[in-house]
Amino acid sequence: MTPRVQVRRLPERGAYDREAIDAILDEALICHVGFVVDGQPYVIPTIHARDGDRLYLHGSTASRMLRTLEGGTPICVTVTIQDGLVLARSAFHHSMNYRSVVVLGTAVEVDDPRERLHALEVISQHVTPGRWNDVRRPSDVELRQTRILRIGLDEASAKMRSGGPKDDEEDVALPVWAGVLPLRLVPQEAVTEERVPEDVPVPEYVRHHRLAAPDQPGTG
């Protein structure tokens, strides 16, 4: 934690322990990366994955964003999980339940071939655990077309809100429904590509993807 990532307003919503930060980074599928070009900030969604004390980003060597980032420019990586809508009796106290992490730092391009392959495996396992063992691994040509960046987690904080609405006492008697509408990113039924042979089933790790709760319908 540093002053730059300290949660100032509503400090009770802040967390700085790595356990809280890691759990949010690991659950979120995507992040939003902020960087600056000619004084203009840009915010671009992309896939991330955490491996211990580092975050990996990846993409095409033709990506303008990755080319900008590997120059060592300051970046901000933010992940946000939407947990629910908080509906209070007053408009003013409406809120959202969420968990988010902000990471500040600079990105370094990963050159070592072994770390590069490892990073791709970590990213694959982050999105769909189990997938990496089934697929054709990257060829040398594909690896040459792939840029991988690494960011440390030294300067990071989490912020979250949970629980019900916090109405003013004088509003509690109003005949208005109040509560929380939980939200969840839910896998739906998998759509098989048309040329997959009929005897190749939907894999277990897709039917029961890590985002699927055991009792969730629509996941196979």
Next chain:
Amino acid sequence: MTPRVQVRRLPERGAYDREAIDAILDEALICHVGFVVDGQPYVIPTIHARDGDRLYLHGSTASRMLRTLEGGTPICVTVTIQDGLVLARSAFHHSMNYRSVVVLGTAVEVDDPRERLHALEVISQHVTPGRWNDVRRPSDVELRQTRILRIGLDEASAKMRSGGPKDDEEDVALPVWAGVLPLRLVPQEAVTEERVPEDVPVPEYVRHHRLAAPDQPGTG
């Protein structure tokens, strides 16, 4: 559209018509706002709402972010909807289906009392259509504690990917399942706050929230 928001790589994924841009802004519950302080970019999640040609953001007058933004600094507002995981036969061709919008501009603080109240109604209706009519409206004190910012949509673009994996022809014969795992942000069952009288039901607009598909279980 301007060169700054033009989709360069994979230009077929770009869209610049307002219909495409508006649909994504309207469906997404939250945005990520990027801004720069002392050369460091920050990316913060917050709620937005579109009203015609403008985006509204709001928050506490104590918010550091809103105070920074209303100074007329360049900002980037990005929204992203995660539509699915694209699982190809090769690691290299894995992808994600998504729809995103990037808006560049500067924020202006909204001073006019009528526009301020209108903006709060637009934000409320964006998150949960129907809610505004049921709740206690903001008091003068609450309005004084609320900052509202407006950003134009003059410089904006959409980027999206949909459809199945695009494998290399020589990989199609591999005995590997391939396809799409669709994802959706799904409302779960509403949780009523404990002091709501028993004769106050969960409102229809919560039971069938705009994010809920008609056939989706778990929405009441």
